[in-house]
Amino acid sequence: MPRGRPVPRVLPLLLCVLGALLTGCGAPGTPRDTAERDVREAVAAWSRTPPERLAGIPLEGWSYEVTSVRRDGARATARAELHYRLAGYDTAPAGSARELTLDGQGGRWRVTADRPAPGALPQLWDQGAVTVARGAHSLVLGGEGQSPGALSAIAAEADRAVPAAGAAWPRPWSGRVVVLVPGSLERMAGLLGRPAEAYRGLGAVTTGQVGAGPAPADRVVVNPQAYPELSGQGRRIVLTHEVTHVATRAATSATTPLWLSEGFADWAAYRGTSTTPAQGAPVLARAVRRGEVPGGLPRTEAFAFGGDPEAAARAYEGAWLACRLIAEKWGEAGLVRLYEAAGREPWPNALAHALGTDTDTLTRAWQESLRDELG
Structure with missing residues (x-):
């Protein structure tokens, strides 16, 4: 353990008392503290009612962990870490750094905007309404503009890919896959944080955390521009390839x-x-x-x-x-x-x-x- 010269215990207490007397900033129960508490409570209330555009997504454990609050009069900005699981797919919470804007007019704080924090990647639902298709072994989430028919076809292909990957990898794994289908190549690139050119010729990619231990399920992200141009066999090869990455993730x-x-x-x-x-x-x-x-x-x-x-x-x-x-x-x-x-x-x-x-x-x-x- 690092050691150093001990500081007299009376000094921090004296500084705290002087600070409270001179500024009131550190005293509990001040208006500033009350406002921050109210902002945090408003964010907690917001987390209990996920936005309507998430309806149909099997979410559980949806919550925001506020890390900082900045207030300017009747407006406030809260930085938070969003935690959630896709029920039946995620073995650990997925995370997303968020920035929430709140309005305090009338003495009551309410969230007016919820977006990715600066530098953080967006979620699929940040790009618009999400359509859900379910398969026996798959959950397909489509971005704005994706048709239910196209998503159901991808779910059917994923359902064929899962047992094929399991036959090649005879080791324990979830036997399930989450597939994201953004509304465009540009939106795919936005989800992954790289230029669209990096993905133009790829049918799909897989994101995930390598190694053993609890982790959110991998996401197979389909290229909405390249995937439809593949033959039936090409689509099967692409999805089985990506699902195999999901199956082998814990051993990678x-x-x-x-x-x-x-x-x-x-x-x-x-x-x-x-x-x-x-x-x-x-x-x-x-x-x-x-x-x-x-x-x-x-x-x-x-x-x-x-x-x-x-x-x-x-x-x-x-x-x-x-x-x-x-x-x-x-x-x-x-x-x-x-x-x-x-x-x-x-x-x-x-x-x-x-x-x-x-x-x-x-x-x-x-x-x-x-x-x-x-x-």
């Missing part, structure tokens, strides 16, 4: 190579289909036929949003084929063991413990399989 950590995480999700999506390596990896196939076999397993930076689309395609395709090779050579159980081990320990140790091999041997086997199957 900072030590998990990104190629393994993305490759496993694609392997789960293609698993059980008749898709050949040449069909599923056309960009990488063209490169291999030109004699451009990758020098190593895909690097993390190759998967970056908004980067070189050709490089990203080769990275995703190569990651899928690496996981496909592992499943064929060491068995599906071996691939699952490797994924679990990679989230717990350094990569060389994970490879040795799960598969009894090393990075150089795996890389050479992968390169040889690319020449055989794509060359």
